[in-house]
Every structure is written in C-alpha cells, then in structure tokens.
Amino acid sequence: MDGNGRWAEQHGLPRNEGHKAGTQAARKVVTHCRKLGIPHLTFYTFSKENWSRPREEISFLFDLLQAYLKDEMDSLLERDIRLQVLGEWSDLPFSLRQILRHVCSRSSHCRSMVVNLALNYSGREEILRACRKLMDQGLGPEQLTESHFAAQLDTAGQPDPDLIIRTSGEQRLSNFLLYQAAYSELYFTPVFWPDFDESHLQTALDVYAGRSRRFGGLEAPTAETSSSKT
Ligand code: IPE
Numbered sequence: 001m002d003g004n005g006r007w008a009e010q011h012g013l014p015r016n017e018g019h020k021a022g023t024q025a026a027r028k029v030v031t032h033c034r035k036l037g038i039p040h041l042t043f044y045t046f047s048k049e050n051w052s053r054p055r056e057e058i059s060f061l062f063d064l065l066q067a068y069l070k071d072e073m074d075s076l077l078e079r080d081i082r083l084q085v086l087g088e089w090s091d092l093p094f095s096l097r098q099i100l101r102h103v104c105s106r107s108s109h110c111r112s113m114v115v116n117l118a119l120n121y122s123g124r125e126e127i128l129r130a131c132r133k134l135m136d137q138g139l140g141p142e143q144l145t146e147s148h149f150a151a152q153l154d155t156a157g158q159p160d161p162d163l164i165i166r167t168s169g170e171q172r173l174s175n176f177l178l179y180q181a182a183y184s185e186l187y188f189t190p191v192f193w194p195d196f197d198e199s200h201l202q203t204a205l206d207v208y209a210g211r212s213r214r215f216g217g218l219e220a221p222t223a224e225t226s227s228s229k230t
C-alpha cells in the first residue's frame with residue numbers, strides 16, 4: 001500500500017488524510033478478495049523501516065489502525081475472515097497489541113479467508129528470526145529443509161504469495177516477504193493506494209491471469225500443442 005502521502009499532497013491535504021483515505025481502499029480490497037474467494041491476502045501495513053518517519057505520523061498510523069480494527073472486527077467475524085499479524089509485535093504500542101491480540105484470537109476459528117497485516121515487518125529480520133529459532137531447536141545442518149525453514153517464518157502454514165501488487169509507481173519489494181516472494185508475480189501500478197479500488201484490483205488479477213508461470217520449468221503444453229503431438 002504505497003502513495004498515501006503523495007495522494008494527500010495531490011489533493012492539497014496533510015499526509016494523515018492520505019492514510020485515512022487508504023483505510024477505505026483496504027476495506028474495498030478485503031471485500032472484493034473475499035467475494036472472489038481469494039483465500040490469503042496480506043497488507044504491508046508498517047515496515048521496520050517506517051520507524052524513521054516523524055513520531056506524530058507513526059502515532060497517527062497506529063491510532064488509525066487501532067480504530068480500523070475496532071470498526072472492522074464484527075464484519076471480519078461475520079465474513080469468516082481470520083486476522084493474522086506478520087512481524088514483531090513487541091515494539092508496537094500496548095493498546096494496539098491488545099486489540100490485535102483480541103481480533104486475532106476471536107477470529108482464529110475463521111476459515112474462509114486469512115488477512116495478514118505485516119506490521120513492524122522486515123523480510124530480512126523475519127529470516128534471521130527463523131534462523132535463530134532453528135538454532136535454538138538444535139537442528140543440524142543436514143536436517144534443514146525448505147519446509148523446516150518455512151515453518152519458522154511468520155507465514156508458517158500459508159502458501160507463498162502468487163501475486164504481489166505495489167501501488168504508487170515504485171518498483172521494488174522494500175523488504176517484503178523476501179523468502180516467500182521467490183516465485184511471486186509482481187505487479188506495479190502508478191495508482192496511489194487511496195485511489196486503488198475494485199477495478200484496479202481486477203485489472204491486476206487479469207494481468208496475473210495472463211502471465212505464464214513456469215517456476216523454472218517449461219511452458220505447460222496447451223490443448224493445441226499436445227494434440228498436435230499425438
Ligand atoms: C504508504 O503510503 C503508507 C504506509 C507506509 C503506512 P506512504 O506514506 O508511503 O505514501 P508516500 O510514499 O509518502 O506517497
């Protein structure tokens with residue numbers, strides 16, 4: 001979710017208004033993905049690097065998220081949506097941790113969709129934390145497999161992302177799901193996050209549907225090519 005600040009600037013508003021407008025976009029995207037039956041959705045909400053912003057902006061973002069979670073909790077439960085957090089909880093304000101813990105535990109039985117919030121998240125730091133856990137477990141080098149490793153990540157039990165969308169024209173991952181993104185399709189759009197709506201999401205999904213995912217292999221034979229061989 002990128003471009004809240006530039007959206008605000010474009011509208012002659014303070015940056016925080018961009019963040020507020022961004023929550024509406026998040027609502028729309030959750031609703032549309034739920035409708036389409038997309039089972040896992042992750043929002044890169046606050047990176048570890050975002051701590052370098054002014055203190056007032058950071059507290060505004062945390063307060064906004066807290067209010068958003070309060071407003072959305074019942075609706076998430078009604079729609080059978082589970083909330084999970086990726087990243088390190090410990091540095092977040094106490095009141096935010098409380099509401100996060102509450103919504104995560106209340107929704108833990110929900111099965112129709114998982115919404116992940118990457119919060120105080122850094123892909124590199126997640127990888128280091130996974131290594132530390134494995135070292136603590138005393139796992140020998142020869143016992144270490146990809147599935148062992150993936151099970152220590154914050155996304156344990158969830159599939160790797162098929163599609164990563166970044167708004168606002170920036171074309172980089174910025175430390176997002178570095179391990180999990182190995183074969184993700186990347187989609188970049190110049191649209192600022194607060195303007196991102198169902199139609200933009202649909203365009204991204206259409207582009208994704210047209211991509212050929214070979215995972216290092218060869219093109220899967222189409223009906224045409226396979227019938228010409230027989
Ligand atoms: C993304 O919008 C929101 C968060 C990182 C929380 P930005 O705040 O990065 O917006 P720009 O990049 O300044 O336009």
Ligand code: MG
Pocket residue numbers: 002003004
């Ligand atoms: Mg930005």
